[in-house]
Amino acid sequence: MTGAAVPxxxxxxxxxxxxxxxxxxxxxxxxxxxxxxEIAGADPVRAATAAQVLIQRGCDGLVSxxxxxxxxxxxxxxxxxxAESVVMPDGKTADCDDDLVAALAGALAQAxxxxxxxxxxxxxHAVATARDKTRLGMGTEAHAVDMESHGVVQAAKAAxxxxxxxxxxxxxxERDLPQAALVALGPDGKVRLGALIGALLRRxxxxxxxxxxxxxxxxxxxxxxxxxxALARGLG
Numbered sequence: 001m002t003g004a005a006v007p008x009x010x011x012x013x014x015x016x017x018x019x020x021x022x023x024x025x026x027x028x029x030x031x032x033x034x035x036x037x038e039i040a041g042a043d044p045v046r047a048a049t050a051a052q053v054l055i056q057r058g059c060d061g062l063v064s065x066x067x068x069x070x071x072x073x074x075x076x077x078x079x080x081x082x083a084e085s086v087v088m089p090d091g092k093t094a095d096c097d098d099d100l101v102a103a104l105a106g107a108l109a110q111a112x113x114x115x116x117x118x119x120x121x122x123x124x125h126a127v128a129t130a131r132d133k134t135r136l137g138m139g140t141e142a143h144a145v146d147m148e149s150h151g152v153v154q155a156a157k158a159a160x161x162x163x164x165x166x167x168x169x170x171x172x173x174e175r176d177l178p179q180a181a182l183v184a185l186g187p188d189g190k191v192r193l194g195a196l197i198g199a200l201l202r203r204x205x206x207x208x209x210x211x212x213x214x215x216x217x218x219x220x221x222x223x224x225x226x227x228x229x230a231l232a233r234g235l236g
Contacts, residue, residue, distance in 0.1 A: 020039055030231055071137030075172060080168055081120065086120055107230045113230055144169060
């Protein structure tokens with residue numbers, strides 16, 4: 001999708017993210033969405049609630065934005081994914097809004113940011129091991145997974161609002177996520193230092209995995225910042 005005019009899109013977009021750090025970065029690069037960003041804390045129920053809050057606040061379109069885990073090989077951290085559909089945990093597929101997807105694609109293309117159009121799977125639990133990622137990818141044919149987008153789908157469908165998903169690969173398909181990283185994330189999307197230290201004391205062998213994850217997160221953060229800036233320029 002390059003070179004095409006930006007189609008009609010909602011006048012006020014609301015953004016649902018998983019982490020507090022994602023929200024801060026989005027607001028830094030796209031200050032125009034202040035007041036229209038909600039944190040779900042990697043939880044589909046909270047994501048649906050956050051979407052409902054944004055709709056009540058006047059948003060007529062929703063975007064699930066943030067990091068995701070790759071489900072296919074050779075998709076490195078920092079890869080930008082734009083979903084055409086979301087595979088729900090029950091295996092059913094929900095299509096994203098064509099016009100909103102095209103508007104996001106146009107903003108990325110205008111900024112000369114490469115992206116992949118694909119399907120993204122929603123999961124009610126963390127898909128942390130390379131084996132589980134491969135199994136989910138083969139079963140759904142999705143390229144990535146997150147824990148918020150299917151909650152946003154449910155809220156958007158109930159309110160008859162368009163929605164889209166823009167995600168950045170954080171952890172590649174061939175790498176396990178350290179358990180310490182999973183227990184450290186609080187429901188508010190912030191990292192709980194005490195929980196992280198406790199997890200490392202129980203699993204000191206995960207330190208190297210956390211170092212790799214931190215390196216991947218830096219790469220993903222750069223891509224997320226660029227994508228957010230592209231939306232700010234392209235969508236206003």
